[in-house]
Amino acid sequence: MTDPGRNPGADLGGDMATQHSRSAARVMIAPSVILLLLWMLVPLGMTIYFSLLRYNLLMPGANPFIGFENYAYFLTDPAFQAAIWNTLILVAGVLFITVVGGILIALLLDQPMWGQGLVRILVISPFFVMPTVSALVWKNMFMNPVNGLFAHLFEFIGLQPFDFLSQAPLASIIGIVSWQWLPFATLILLTAMQSLDSEQIEAAEMDGASPFSRFWYIVLPHLSRAITVVILIQTIFLLSIFAEIFVTTAGGPGTASTNLTFLIYLESLQRFDVGTASAGGVVAIILANIVAIFLMRMIGKNLDA
Amino acid sequence: MGQITLEKVTKSFGDVEVIPPLDLTIEDGEFCVFVGPSGCGKSTLLRLIAGLEDISSGAIKIDGSDASDVPPAKRGLAMVFQSYALYPHMSVRKNIAFPMKMAGVSQDEQNRRIESAAKALNLTDYLERRPGQLSGGQRQRVAIGRAIVREPAAFLFDEPLSNLDAALRVGMRLEISELHERLKTTMIYVTHDQVEAMTMADKIVVLRAGNIEQVGSPLDLYKHPRNLFVAGFIGSPKMNLIEGEAAARHDAKTIGIRPEHIEVTEAGEWQGRVGVAEHLGSDTFLHVHDTGLTDILTVRSTGEMGLRHGDCVSLSPRHDQIHRFDASGLRMA
Numbered sequence: 001m002t003d004p005g006r007n008p009g010a011d012l013g014g015d016m017a018t019q020h021s022r023s024a025a026r027v028m029i030a031p032s033v034i035l036l037l038l039w040m041l042v043p044l045g046m047t048i049y050f051s052l053l054r055y056n057l058l059m060p061g062a063n064p065f066i067g068f069e070n071y072a073y074f075l076t077d078p079a080f081q082a083a084i085w086n087t088l089i090l091v092a093g094v095l096f097i098t099v100v101g102g103i104l105i106a107l108l109l110d111q112p113m114w115g116q117g118l119v120r121i122l123v124i125s126p127f128f129v130m131p132t133v134s135a136l137v138w139k140n141m142f143m144n145p146v147n148g149l150f151a152h153l154f155e156f157i158g159l160q161p162f163d164f165l166s167q168a169p170l171a172s173i174i175g176i177v178s179w180q181w182l183p184f185a186t187l188i189l190l191t192a193m194q195s196l197d198s199e200q201i202e203a204a205e206m207d208g209a210s211p212f213s214r215f216w217y218i219v220l221p222h223l224s225r226a227i228t229v230v231i232l233i234q235t236i237f238l239l240s241i242f243a244e245i246f247v248t249t250a251g252g253p254g255t256a257s258t259n260l261t262f263l264i265y266l267e268s269l270q271r272f273d274v275g276t277a278s279a280g281g282v283v284a285i286i287l288a289n290i291v292a293i294f295l296m297r298m299i300g301k302n303l304d305a
Numbered sequence: 306m307g308q309i310t311l312e313k314v315t316k317s318f319g320d321v322e323v324i325p326p327l328d329l330t331i332e333d334g335e336f337c338v339f340v341g342p343s344g345c346g347k348s349t350l351l352r353l354i355a356g357l358e359d360i361s362s363g364a365i366k367i368d369g370s371d372a373s374d375v376p377p378a379k380r381g382l383a384m385v386f387q388s389y390a391l392y393p394h395m396s397v398r399k400n401i402a403f404p405m406k407m408a409g410v411s412q413d414e415q416n417r418r419i420e421s422a423a424k425a426l427n428l429t430d431y432l433e434r435r436p437g438q439l440s441g442g443q444r445q446r447v448a449i450g451r452a453i454v455r456e457p458a459a460f461l462f463d464e465p466l467s468n469l470d471a472a473l474r475v476g477m478r479l480e481i482s483e484l485h486e487r488l489k490t491t492m493i494y495v496t497h498d499q500v501e502a503m504t505m506a507d508k509i510v511v512l513r514a515g516n517i518e519q520v521g522s523p524l525d526l527y528k529h530p531r532n533l534f535v536a537g538f539i540g541s542p543k544m545n546l547i548e549g550e551a552a553a554r555h556d557a558k559t560i561g562i563r564p565e566h567i568e569v570t571e572a573g574e575w576q577g578r579v580g581v582a583e584h585l586g587s588d589t590f591l592h593v594h595d596t597g598l599t600d601i602l603t604v605r606s607t608g609e610m611g612l613r614h615g616d617c618v619s620l621s622p623r624h625d626q627i628h629r630f631d632a633s634g635l636r637m638a
Contacts, residue, residue, distance in 0.1 A: 197388060203390035206382070
């Protein structure tokens, strides 16, 4: 009688049993639901509460309630506007490079070739390097204007070495982050590509489609759902890029490579202004939700059916 | 026009020779069926003709001109795949239009051909649907529609009915035969189902391990199987193959007799005990044991028989319908 649903003799008390098991199920899952709720609501509540206080660690004492003053201060900060733009450019730039690059690399890896297994592992490997390490490797070994590989390359062909991180800080960070996320996009797109029915490609071949047409009309539509997944997952992580900025440019020069996450860090742990940082955190939550709504509107329909 | 000639065509995958040298001519307008057990190379042969696989040696000629190195799209052949291979993200209309779009056919001409194909295949109401919203039989018709609009020299069918249920399969079989009567275009049809082969073909090509065992009209193969393999493969229920003393009496290693050529009589040549009796109404199939000839002798008699499991029967074969085969399995005159 442990499973009333499968017991043919339980017809009489069927409703009772279902109700029983339903309420039992609710009681059973309640602890984890409550824990998760607290896990989410307590930090959120505290952030909102702090954002309404004048609360600076450098000025101990009373933390008076000041309403939306922190928000006004944060939103009118010239650095804020720069940070918003930098965040969006960073996300859009990395998405573009990883999706386009990921499709191209996946197309290459899908071809039969010698040493396929090894090449695939090599392609995936950047994903295993932690962000701090990979950013440091890029900063010191590649982009350094004196000792970097690129500097040597530039000198070798007779050009002035280019100081990537101070001349084009945001573009450099986009490059580094793209390098990290390209394997992820490639992996997802490659598996999607391999799930394409080969008879469809053959049918298109018989129908007279050129290799480019086959890609455009058959492969790309087949990939649309995987591309959606890549964009959604990456956006979540790219909105909160921090380590790469922290170890390379520290948001500079000026605010040229400061994104929202880094600006909040500056408020809270450089200026010790907990109140303004909390206000920034709430703004970031709102921004992430706006982006999420737009994304779901634009591409979420690909996930249906 | 659509005459297809294979001259000494071979195909190897690495060291494995799938198709040993093979010659075959398919005449213009013919309905030719490749039939054989799975793994006999019939689909490979079709793919070689389509150009989806390259031949290892020999030549494929379409209407007399060598097409061995011509890419698939330029051979003027249309193929219907086992999985239908419809493009899932396109509507039925776009699926059917795709080959014409690739060939740069004008929009008016495209619409005209789509309308006429849709009318012929009963698809007019479904043109705006996606393949995922169609039943198996409808998908099959879309795949055929996509082939028709190209106005090909020949149609190639790769086991097109194997994904359909039995009732639908009989219906589609008739539709394809009907289509062939109307279009009079060459069709090459691959199947492992000998009933499909018998009912549809003008010419049957029986394949085993890449070798052609026999080529001929359905009745030709039925009446004069060239060897034991064809004798056993064509016809349902299978021909009874008998070895030993009974065969020796006919100066043969093996004799074959079809179930319908054995009669249940009062005092026949052979005696046995009825095992399973399948009563189909129009016919009765008797599986007769303990005849001393072979494990189970199948007998087909018309109408209803009052015989039950375990009954003893006496059988007499029709001597003029006995097929004789020699030690190497070949038919003896």
